[in-house]
Amino acid sequence: MASLPRASVRARIHQPGIQHTxxxxxxxxxxxxxAAFAQTRKNYTFxxxxxxxxxxxxxxxxxxxxxxxxxxxxxxxxxxxxxVEVDQQQMGNRIEIASHxxxxxxxxxxxxxxxxxxxxxxxxxxxxxxxALSAERxxxxxxxxxxxxxxxxxxxxxxxxxxxxxxxxxxxxxVSNGHIELSSISGDIHLKSVSGPLVQASSGSGKIFYxxxxxxxxxxxxxxxxxxxxxxxxxxxxxxxxxxxVLGRVHHDFPLQARHxxxxxxxxxxxxxxxxxxxxxxxxxxxxxxxxxxxx
Amino acid sequence: MKCSDVERVLPELLDGAPDGAxxxxxxxHLKSCPACSDLVSDMALISGESRQLAATDEPPxxxxxxxxxxxxxxxxxxxxxxxxxxxxLVPASTxxxxxxxxxxxxxxxxxxFAAGSYVxxxxxxxxxxxxxxxxxxxxxxxxxxxxxxxxxxxANASPVARAAAKVAPASVPASPPLQVARxxxxxxxxxxxxxxxxxxxxxxxxxxAPSMRATYESQLQAVNSDxxxxxxxxxxxxxxxxxxxxLMDAYEQKALLYQIxxxxxx
Numbered sequence: 243m244a245s246l247p248r249a250s251v252r253a254r255i256h257q258p259g260i261q262h263t264x265x266x267x268x269x270x271x272x273x274x275x276x277a278a279f280a281q282t283r284k285n286y287t288f289x290x291x292x293x294x295x296x297x298x299x300x301x302x303x304x305x306x307x308x309x310x311x312x313x314x315x316x317x318x319x320x321x322x323x324x325x326v327e328v329d330q331q332q333m334g335n336r337i338e339i340a341s342h343x344x345x346x347x348x349x350x351x352x353x354x355x356x357x358x359x360x361x362x363x364x365x366x367x368x369x370x371x372x373x374a375l376s377a378e379r380x381x382x383x384x385x386x387x388x389x390x391x392x393x394x395x396x397x398x399x400x401x402x403x404x405x406x407x408x409x410x411x412x413x414x415x416x417v418s419n420g421h422i423e424l425s426s427i428s429g430d431i432h433l434k435s436v437s438g439p440l441v442q443a444s445s446g447s448g449k450i451f452y453x454x455x456x457x458x459x460x461x462x463x464x465x466x467x468x469x470x471x472x473x474x475x476x477x478x479x480x481x482x483x484x485x486x487x488v489l490g491r492v493h494h495d496f497p498l499q500a501r502h503x504x505x506x507x508x509x510x511x512x513x514x515x516x517x518x519x520x521x522x523x524x525x526x527x528x529x530x531x532x533x534x535x536x537x538x
Numbered sequence: 539m540k541c542s543d544v545e546r547v548l549p550e551l552l553d554g555a556p557d558g559a560x561x562x563x564x565x566x567h568l569k570s571c572p573a574c575s576d577l578v579s580d581m582a583l584i585s586g587e588s589r590q591l592a593a594t595d596e597p598p599x600x601x602x603x604x605x606x607x608x609x610x611x612x613x614x615x616x617x618x619x620x621x622x623x624x625x626x627l628v629p630a631s632t633x634x635x636x637x638x639x640x641x642x643x644x645x646x647x648x649x650x651f652a653a654g655s656y657v658x659x660x661x662x663x664x665x666x667x668x669x670x671x672x673x674x675x676x677x678x679x680x681x682x683x684x685x686x687x688x689x690x691x692x693a694n695a696s697p698v699a700r701a702a703a704k705v706a707p708a709s710v711p712a713s714p715p716l717q718v719a720r721x722x723x724x725x726x727x728x729x730x731x732x733x734x735x736x737x738x739x740x741x742x743x744x745x746x747a748p749s750m751r752a753t754y755e756s757q758l759q760a761v762n763s764d765x766x767x768x769x770x771x772x773x774x775x776x777x778x779x780x781x782x783x784x785l786m787d788a789y790e791q792k793a794l795l796y797q798i799x800x801x802x803x804x
Contacts, residue, residue: 301802348749349749369801371747371750371798371801371802372750387798387801388798389750389753389798389799389802390750390753406794406797406798407798408753408754408757408794408795408798409753409757425794427757427760427761427791427794427795427798428757428760444787444790444791446760446761446764446788446791447760447764465784465787467764467768467784467787467788467791468764486780488771488778488780488781488784489771527780527783527784529764529767529768529771529781529784529787529788530767
């Protein structure tokens with residue numbers, strides 16, 4: 243209708259067959275429809291102390307978090323319709339935000355997107371089955387859960403990062419000094435410049451890509467069932483490598499120094515050895531995926 | 539004062555309300571009883587440290603959910619609906635974490651995880667069990683006795699493992715008796731994909747998140763396929779510890795799928 247020329251529309255309205263009541267009804271229906279799907283923004287502000295605990299939970303919608311003032315949590319909720327509401331409560335230093343559906347809501351009308359500014363040292367828990375989850379430039383622990391959610395974590399220092407998805411891809415960039423545990427059933431996992439005392443990533447059919455230097459003194463475990471594992475590391479990496487694919491192939495282009503291992507050494511399916519001072523332990527395991535350790 | 543008396547009054551003393559009458563007896567007993575002395579010092583330490591815990595140090599809600607799932611799987615707590623007067627260990631939340639018709643997913647997820655652990659923790663079949671298999675397969679009547687030892691083994695396992703055995707009976711073939719039973723019985727192996735729990739899982743998803751039904755079903759099929767594939771490999775290579783670990787990983791993936799669904803369809 244919108245694409246029709248005005249004259250054409252006017253002509254149609256003035257056709258004898260179309261009554262004024264019909265036009266009014268159509269306009270009213272359009273208005274009501276647009277009202278029902280009206281997007282509204284709601285802002286909430288909370289005052290908190292150090293190390294606040296913040297949880298956001300939505301059925302459908304994205305959640306993005308970035309650092310703000312050290313004693314304030316600012317939440318902007320963007321509701322796609324009146325069929326969904328936002329519950330928020332503060333209990334001391336703990337803040338819980340959750341959206342809940344009203345009767346008639348569905349994946350479209352029940353969507354709520356959140357934008358948060360939080361103290362950098364806060365502990366963060368995000369959950370959205372359908373939507374993008376992102377957090378950046380924080381220093382507290384971060385936990386994210388989603389089914390199809392696309393997860394992005396960037397620039398987290400000293401905090402633990404726990405992420406799990408069903409098939410949503412996980413990307414973690416510039417994270418250090420924390421425990422990092424990432425798991426997905428079929429989503430790909432990308433780690434770039436990630437290091438820490440414990441870095442674990444597992445995916446069933448998704449692939450795992452690591453681009454970094456494996457830090458110094460950490461434990462790195464990457465596991466897939468049928469997804470490939472690829473690690474791109476500098477030539478001077480210092481690590482003790484163990485790689486084994488039960489049914490897949492393995493490849494590396496490093497001069498590894500051999501050592502004893504509990505794994506059965508099978509040509510083309512496993513490699514073991516150290517480079518440099520073997521500061522970190524790196525274990526790459528797949529059932530049927532391919533494993534590649536490449537020099538940058 | 540006896541040891542049993544110490545245990546009885548210990549909570550009051552730790553709460554900081556010592557009674558002068560038995561405080562002296564209490565202290566005298568501690569001097570003569572190393573066991574009670576250790577107990578009191580441990581409890582005092584725990585009690586003192588726990589007071590230092592700030593609210594922000596409390597674990598996230600999902601930890602409570604997992605603990606509750608384990609406890610339910612072990613029958614230590616029941617659904618609030620079945621006994622309204624009984625308190626639940628799951629803390630109140632801003633919205634119900636446990637939908638009445640989906641609560642069963644949590645113990646199933648826990649059981650799946652336990653199934654994986656069970657598979658990995660059990661050693662490959664010893665030689666003697668392998669040797670019994672042909673005889674059992676030749677005479678079906680003798681298969682019953684050879685199955686029998688499997689029952690106590692499962693029964694002696696933890697309650698969660700027993701639940702796991704119910705959920706995925708084919709997932710615990712690595713123990714010797716079950717392996718014999720499998721060889722002796724007709725091929726009635728119930729694959730993970732056909733379990734009743736999976737069907738109920740998909741029914742719940744269809745009802746509560748119909749738009750995601752196809753996605754969950756395809757993911758479930760993929761995970762079950764991974765379990766089957768790994769299981770078959772482990773059957774052929776029972777000594778491959780790494781393959782057994784992958785089997786546990788596959789069960790963990792399935793448990794993760796159930797947990798994600800539980801969160802989604804609440």
